[in-house]
Amino acid sequence: MEVYLDNAATTRVKPKVIQAVTMAMNEMYGNPSSLHKKGVEIERKIKEARKLISRSLDCREEELFFTSGGTEGNNIIIRGYVEANQRRGKHLITTKIEHPSVLSTFEALEKKGYKVTYLDVDNNGFISLRELEDSLQEDTILVSIMHVNNEVGSIQPIEKISKIIKNKNKEVFFHVDGVQSFGKILFSLTDLAVDGFSISGHKIHGPKGIGCLYIKKGWKVTPIATGGSHELGIRPGTENTPGIMGMAEAVKLIFSDQQNYIRKIASLKEYFYQMLMANVEDIKINGGDPQGTSINILNVSFKGVKSEVLLHSLEEDGIYVSSGSACSSKKRGYSHVLMAMGLKDEYIDSAIRFSFSDFNTKEELDYGIEKIQKQVNYLRKIMKR
Ligand SMILES: Cc1ncc(COP(=O)(O)O)c(C=O)c1O
Numbered sequence: 001m002e003v004y005l006d007n008a009a010t011t012r013v014k015p016k017v018i019q020a021v022t023m024a025m026n027e028m029y030g031n032p033s034s035l036h037k038k039g040v041e042i043e044r045k046i047k048e049a050r051k052l053i054s055r056s057l058d059c060r061e062e063e064l065f066f067t068s069g070g071t072e073g074n075n076i077i078i079r080g081y082v083e084a085n086q087r088r089g090k091h092l093i094t095t096k097i098e099h100p101s102v103l104s105t106f107e108a109l110e111k112k113g114y115k116v117t118y119l120d121v122d123n124n125g126f127i128s129l130r131e132l133e134d135s136l137q138e139d140t141i142l143v144s145i146m147h148v149n150n151e152v153g154s155i156q157p158i159e160k161i162s163k164i165i166k167n168k169n170k171e172v173f174f175h176v177d178g179v180q181s182f183g184k185i186l187f188s189l190t191d192l193a194v195d196g197f198s199i200s201g202h203k204i205h206g207p208k209g210i211g212c213l214y215i216k217k218g219w220k221v222t223p224i225a226t227g228g229s230h231e232l233g234i235r236p237g238t239e240n241t242p243g244i245m246g247m248a249e250a251v252k253l254i255f256s257d258q259q260n261y262i263r264k265i266a267s268l269k270e271y272f273y274q275m276l277m278a279n280v281e282d283i284k285i286n287g288g289d290p291q292g293t294s295i296n297i298l299n300v301s302f303k304g305v306k307s308e309v310l311l312h313s314l315e316e317d318g319i320y321v322s323s324g325s326a327c328s329s330k331k332r333g334y335s336h337v338l339m340a341m342g343l344k345d346e347y348i349d350s351a352i353r354f355s356f357s358d359f360n361t362k363e364e365l366d367y368g369i370e371k372i373q374k375q376v377n378y379l380r381k382i383m384k385r
Contacts, residue, residue: 002318003364007203008150008180008297008355009322013246014205020249021207024242032239033228046239049248053212056255057197058188065213065231066244070179071101073198073213074144076235077175078105080221081142081196082114088171089139095119095127095156096340097149102177103336106144119145121340124288125154133164142173144196147181151337151353152287153297155185162193173219179203179211183254184262184295195219201243205357206250210243261358266295268356268365273298275369280376284347286338298354299338301347305379310352310372313379317371322353 004012013021030038032046047061054064067073082092094106096118106116117135119127127145136143143165148155158176165174175196181187182199189197196219200211215221215234227236254261273290276283276298286299302310307323314321338348 001364001367003368004320004359005354005356005368006320006322007357008353010202010208011205011357012359013207014250014253016253017206017246017249021242021246024245028241028245032241033230042241046241046244049244052248053251056251057182057199057214058190059214060217062232063214063217065215065234066239067198067211067213067235068209068240069202069211070099070177070198070200072235073200073211074099074101074177075105076213076224077196077198077215077221078102078142078144079109079224080234081173081175081219082109084220084222085141085173089141091115091117091137091140093117093119093132093135093140093143095121095145097121097125097151097154097337098144098146099150099177099179102144102146121154123341125149125152125337125341127156129157129160129164132161133168136165136168136172140169140172142175144175144177146177148185148294148297149287149337150180150297151335152299152341153293154287155181155292155294158192158194166193180294180297183251183258184265186258186262189214201247201250204250204254207243207246210240210247212247262295264358265356268360268362269295269298271362272354272356272365272369275365276300276372279369279373286341286343286347286351296356300352300354301343301350302352302376303346303350304383305350305376307350307352309379310350310375313375314371317375319368319371322355323351
């Protein structure tokens with residue numbers, strides 16, 4: 001049996017998405033910038049896709065730009081906003097638990113002379129609103145805080161954060177990395193009241209290498225790449241038509257029945273959590289109450305078992321998961337997120353991220369639990385020898 005429980009890393013593409021991508025590659029091969037019919041028709045299809053995705057986010061079409069994914073969206077907005085507004089101030093704020101595409105962007109800006117405040121998080125991965133408020137200074141120009149953390153699933157209170165920032169200074173740009181929240185949390189960009197928001201296609205059963213960036217009308221952003229006037233110049237380059245068609249289909253599939261989609265994944269996670277608690281001893285759930293974290297992410301430490309060893313043992317049984325250290329390489333390959341949460345080394349060392357999708361079934365999870373129990377017991381026994 002194959003049990004894919006690494007859906008926060010990427011998701012399996014839905015058959016209808018594959019159809020949409022294939023159709024676009026077969027039939028929509030024209031360049032959307034061409035003046036003839038072959039171009040104009042595609043331009044219209046891209047407009048429709050933009051409309052559909054902007055509706056799902058609750059923003060205007062002209063505020064949504066196609067990118068190559070979350071990494072590019074985060075780079076365009078953080079680097080581009082800072083560049084366009086460098087005379088207004090040199091202070092930036094983010095958190096210690098951001099995705100590397102945000103963290104390394106800020107690190108690069110520090111080298112250019114910007115001052116960056118990296119907000120701490122508590123044991124469950126939440127920032128302190130008081131620390132955020134105290135960190136906002138006269139010369140702060142941008143704040144970037146992720147919605148859902150990709151390793152532990154903690155959900156930051158974006159609406160409250162936005163109010164705190166704007167009460168202090170309306171001129172501060174507030175960007176949110178929404179790659180892990182899009183589709184999995186019911187929200188509207190109007191309610192969240194943010195100025196920038198990045199999303200990615202491959203986390204929602206769409207193609208890899210496609211995403212969107214929301215930029216609220218009125219903010220000045222300097223493009224980080226130069227070229228043609230595609231995407232209003234914010235992201236020049238011939239549009240990724242198959243990717244855009246695939247992403248639009250993925251969004252359509254989720255948003256046509258989002259409540260059910262959420263309910264289904266949440267119940268799979270709850271089932272897995274209950275079964276794990278009942279069958280495996282000496283485990284620690286990271287990120288606090290699983291009902292308070294993202295519907296698809298469960299981060300668990302298996303005391304006394306090295307996460308990478310367990311990961312590869314489970315792989316032998318056809319079960320695919322992530323170790324807590326994926327994507328980060330600070331201290332001894334440790335997860336920067338779990339370190340920021342103040343976890344003891346033994347828990348960081350043994351953390352596994354399980355992440356679910358609506359492709360998973362209870363039978364798969366039963367099989368997964370059986371194998372996890374077996375492997376964990378075995379590994380603990382040989383570690384003790
Ligand atoms: C929170 C977060 N931000 C950004 C990204 C990067 O997205 P992409 O893979 O589309 O570049 C990821 C992907 O792992 C993510 O989890």
